[in-house]
Amino acid sequence: MDMAAARRRSVVLIALISISLPALAMLQSRWLGDLMHLERLRARDSIEKASRQFADDFDLHLARLYERFCDPVLAQVDFANGAVTVQRLLAASSPVAVAGPVWLIDRDASGFHAREITRTSVSEEQPQLPAWLGQDPDQLRQTLLDRVESLVVPHHVPGRERWIVVGVNARLLVDTLLPGALEHGLESRHAVRYDVMIDRDAWPPRVVQASSPGLTARDFADWVSEVPLFALHGRDMAPAAASRLAAGASGHRWRLFVRPRPDDVGAALGGARTRNLLMSFGALALLGASVTLLVVSVYQTQRASREQLEVVARISHELRTPLATIRCAGENLADGVVGSAEDSAYYGQMILKEARRLTRTVQDILLCCRLQARPDTVLHFESLDLEPIVHAAVADSRMVVGDGAPGVDITIEPGLPAVSGDRDALAMVIKNLVMNALKYGGGSPVRVSARSRRTAGGREVVLVVRDSGPGIPVDELARIFQPFFRGRSARNRQIDGSGIGLSLVRQAVESHGGRVQVSSAEHRGTTFTLHIPALRPSVLPALDTARTT
Numbered sequence: 001m002d003m004a005a006a007r008r009r010s011v012v013l014i015a016l017i018s019i020s021l022p023a024l025a026m027l028q029s030r031w032l033g034d035l036m037h038l039e040r041l042r043a044r045d046s047i048e049k050a051s052r053q054f055a056d057d058f059d060l061h062l063a064r065l066y067e068r069f070c071d072p073v074l075a076q077v078d079f080a081n082g083a084v085t086v087q088r089l090l091a092a093s094s095p096v097a098v099a100g101p102v103w104l105i106d107r108d109a110s111g112f113h114a115r116e117i118t119r120t121s122v123s124e125e126q127p128q129l130p131a132w133l134g135q136d137p138d139q140l141r142q143t144l145l146d147r148v149e150s151l152v153v154p155h156h157v158p159g160r161e162r163w164i165v166v167g168v169n170a171r172l173l174v175d176t177l178l179p180g181a182l183e184h185g186l187e188s189r190h191a192v193r194y195d196v197m198i199d200r201d202a203w204p205p206r207v208v209q210a211s212s213p214g215l216t217a218r219d220f221a222d223w224v225s226e227v228p229l230f231a232l233h234g235r236d237m238a239p240a241a242a243s244r245l246a247a248g249a250s251g252h253r254w255r256l257f258v259r260p261r262p263d264d265v266g267a268a269l270g271g272a273r274t275r276n277l278l279m280s281f282g283a284l285a286l287l288g289a290s291v292t293l294l295v296v297s298v299y300q301t302q303r304a305s306r307e308q309l310e311v312v313a314r315i316s317h318e319l320r321t322p323l324a325t326i327r328c329a330g331e332n333l334a335d336g337v338v339g340s341a342e343d344s345a346y347y348g349q350m351i352l353k354e355a356r357r358l359t360r361t362v363q364d365i366l367l368c369c370r371l372q373a374r375p376d377t378v379l380h381f382e383s384l385d386l387e388p389i390v391h392a393a394v395a396d397s398r399m400v401v402g403d404g405a406p407g408v409d410i411t412i413e414p415g416l417p418a419v420s421g422d423r424d425a426l427a428m429v430i431k432n433l434v435m436n437a438l439k440y441g442g443g444s445p446v447r448v449s450a451r452s453r454r455t456a457g458g459r460e461v462v463l464v465v466r467d468s469g470p471g472i473p474v475d476e477l478a479r480i481f482q483p484f485f486r487g488r489s490a491r492n493r494q495i496d497g498s499g500i501g502l503s504l505v506r507q508a509v510e511s512h513g514g515r516v517q518v519s520s521a522e523h524r525g526t527t528f529t530l531h532i533p534a535l536r537p538s539v540l541p542a543l544d545t546a547r548t549t
Helices: 002-068 079-091 137-141 170-181 262-334 341-373 386-401 423-440 488-492 501-511 537-548
Strands: 098-108 111-117 150-157 160-168 194-200 207-210 224-229 254-260 382-384 408-412 419-421 446-455 458-467 515-521 525-533
Touching: 002 150, 002 160, 002 170, 002 224, 002 254, 079 098, 079 111, 137 150, 170 194, 170 207, 262 341, 382 423, 386 408, 386 423, 386 446, 386 458, 419 423, 419 525, 423 446, 423 458, 423 501, 423 525, 501 515, 501 525
Parallel strands: 408 446
Antiparallel strands: 098 111, 098 160, 150 160, 194 207, 194 254, 224 254, 382 419, 446 458, 458 525, 515 525
């Protein structure tokens, strides 16, 4: 009843697990979707933070650039020398924020004078404003020219007005500075590329720079909507330079838009999702495997309990038969049923025979338990020559079986190596195998052979016991080493035995570091093969010394 209840509990547990694991997988998938949304928001915050930090750094860089071209020397030299001084300052400036050209513009009583200056050349003087300034000199009163992406630095020169107009390189801004700032925007092993656009923060709008044609502000709505850019703050420069700033210089002229490219976002977040899925489903798989192992363990425990009950039942049966015989004979003697000396002797022999059978069965059970639990307390190892042990075990087997036993052919290879083993245990193993071959072999001759064989770990002795009898059925072959198992043929033919002999054979051989193999076919006989490790020559003296001391 308890076994059936345990089985029902196991079925209920398996059913609950079968329902729970898919439900957990669905919840895990939904959780991963929410996690990916949070990852996207975190990536957006990271990119926006990096963009704003870049904008602040760029404005600070412009302040340093403006401060550099506020050098008082530029107000103390004439127009020609002023161009050389500007070129010197330009060469010492960062090439990233300055694209060139830089213009030196003077205005005196005769009008405007302008020169275009690069790091390597100075143009001829021209008596008018550059074409990109148009004919509106009031633009030079501003500090930032967002239409032409330039800074205007005024200088107070006696008898004239002077301006240094410094161009800003928006292309290098997008291609060089910004990617470095956004490098850790998305934490991914995949190389992430970004779409970037800078436009004027005024009407009419105008795209200053874009990484790809056709980008608009709407394309960035899901990421960084806009970051103000391109302003000069007096707090970032020396007071002398800050005093030259025109009103409104601190107002940003541009807007910066940044987003990861859609394909790269999918790859980056998809990689993160895949990793999370693998980890999550790996945890679920581990949970499922653990529960499966638990169920299997419970099943094996139940199976072991059933086998223990079967063993107990078999032991009880083996003990009950001789006890019943002894009890019956004892009752007959006690009741005076036996009247003659011959009958008394018969009943006495019966009691003695069954008592010996009972003693042998109990001894075999105890030996089986001890070999399984602590073989070192039962076996006493020494260097042994198997040939005399084989002959003695065969002789004992023929004596036990009695007259009419078939012949036993013994073949021992000359020079058989010694083995380390327990003499009585190995004799018991050989005796059991030979007795089984004589009893169950159907009267066929029994052949016993021993030879040595080289293995990867050294040498071993191969002992073979073969008969040509009816063989063992295939469905019973896997169970013959179970304690107290007896095949159908033995039960039907009522052959004497307890069914524990082969179990003792296997445990004794394995305790010697060897193994047992069996092959059988119906009506073609059975062969048992023992593989016992041979002693190495260097070990023999030590064993002999230990045996004599």
